[in-house]
Amino acid sequence: MRKILVTLSAFTFMACGSHSDVREVDATAAAEASKGYTIQTDVKTALTEAKKPENFKAYVSAESIKKHIEFLASDDLQGRKTGSEGIDEAATYIIKQFQDAGVKSYFSSYRDKFDAKGVSGYNVVGMLEGTDPKLKNEYVVIGAHYDHIGTAKAVNGDIIANGANDNASGTSAVIELAKYFAKSKSNKRSIIFALFSAEELGLLGSAHLAARLKTTEIKPYVMFNIEMIGVPMTGKDYSVYLTGYENSNMAEKFNSYSGIKVMGFLPQAKEYNLFKRSDNFAFYEVFKIPAQTVSTFDFTNFDYYHQVDDEAAIMNFDHIASVVNQLIPGVEGMTNSESHEIIWNE
Template sequence: MKKISVIIFGILFTYSCKAPKIVETNPDNIEAVTPVSETVNVEEEVIEEKSRKAIPTTSFSKSKDVGDIISFLSSDDLKGREAGSEGIEIAANYIEDIFKENGVKPYFEYYKDTISNYEKPAYNVVGVLEGIDASLKNEIVVIGAHYDHIGLIAPKNGDAIANGANDNASGTTTVLELARYFATTKNNKRTIVFALFTAEEKGLLGSKDLAKRLKERNINLYTMLNFEMVGVALQNKDYFMYVTGYENSNLAQVANDYSGEKLIGFLPSAKKMNLFKRSDNYAFYEEFSVPSQTFCTFDFTNFNHYHGVDDEAELMDFNHMATVVNKSIPMVTGIVNATTKEIKFN
């Protein structure tokens, strides 16, 4: 995330992290369960909402799966993944290899897409899985996260590498696992673009560049789902994740209907600090005027190493991260396969 006042962190830091247990169900059981009873003589939007069906949480992603990815991306060899650096080039190649291994095709001619608004050579890494439905495949869902961080900073106990495990190797890991899932199941009716952004820490430059390019192509963008700082669990909340811009759309309700639980909730401090405009979702909202929001489990109280050298992989909760992926799969599946565009502005 972009720079936020240290004073705010000092005021809000009160809790410690504890991971929820992964829900173990049959990963192949992706069929819908019994629908909610029909409601008559109500508005069309209410009918759509009531007719959604919960999709069981899978156990597709394991703690080792997410641990391997985030440990590589936040290793010292990558030197904090600053945009335009040799370290982030290694990260870009790693992401490209994962796309290739899983049959995710490059969206442009190459996976690495040079951005035009940064002084150094820097790349978004963009893959695509075409939808399987003849009509719905013309609608696109972008699933994204930024993979850059802030590089080398003032040393602390001899360590100057801001590894950026939570910010945002965790979100990058989530997107790569979702890409692996949909590439494996091949059940997405809409086309999914998986976008890993560079230069978020320089002012959301990577997402701004890609959103502009996609707008110039006049794509039919349904929604943009962004993942940011999901490496540790929320504490003392009655929901699992929150979305920025919660009040802007019905995304939380749609996600909760498909997950069959209160997966997404409202974090007042996210609204107070206007986090909706502080991550890569915002560029797509500005360019396309469609619901574009960020999922997060960092609430300024459960992780005290933001933009520091201590943001290391060993502090991440791999079980929680696997649960983020597994709980997101039913939500994303429902969204990309719905017969109509259910996510709407409030």
């Protein structure tokens, strides 16, 4: 997650986006921002008797999530800075997960190389072909960034910014979604699984991939990005918030597919324009499609953004697994609808 300093209550937090400062939350403005962005009445009614999150089928286990995050956020990877040996090891790990699951590379290699401000960057891009003869020519893109910042201010002699929440958590979710769909073969549309590098340098990896895909015959339908889901929110009637919530009907449709209110509206996400501050944005800019990010970082539940204490030990693996299990039905809905039900409002 790119650095923004935010003062909220008596604490310091960070948010997706540019390196410019973000002003303190204006409670009145936040309340105003939330008006009008609720699930439509018919969908609310449909969800009244919906199953609870804990009752979702556990395709993805907390143990699997823990394995991914403990490797990706280990000291051995030295904070996964773009261009480093550590991020190369992370890419190798992700590729092995894809290969073992039967997820093919989208290009001739899994590594999508680009220049990242003078150092070598590479996304990891896998693909599962859709099962429908016609719909397989359309794509759902599921992404997360797997890089981090390398080192940060020392705490008790530790300088490694492990990036467990930011964004080994999102990376682990993409890996597990890829494994699920490779096994279930329940996607009529094709799916691209993209792990981006150089997000921390300015969303460079996603910008490169979107531009490269634009030169092909790909027809993306939606782009769905996962960012910082390592700890749960409290006091919410949804599991993840969606950036750019009011710009599309993604949340409404996703919740309908899932049978529960998985996605919701977080006023601060609109207040800080988080829609433009993660790897979804390049896909909107290039393709003008619904391209949005989900997260559970709500500016009150995580104190260690870009700090050395963003460690695997403080992640809630049960929560992350629960989120991924809740995302599966919604992703299946996106990949299997006969028409483009998710639309952009602009």
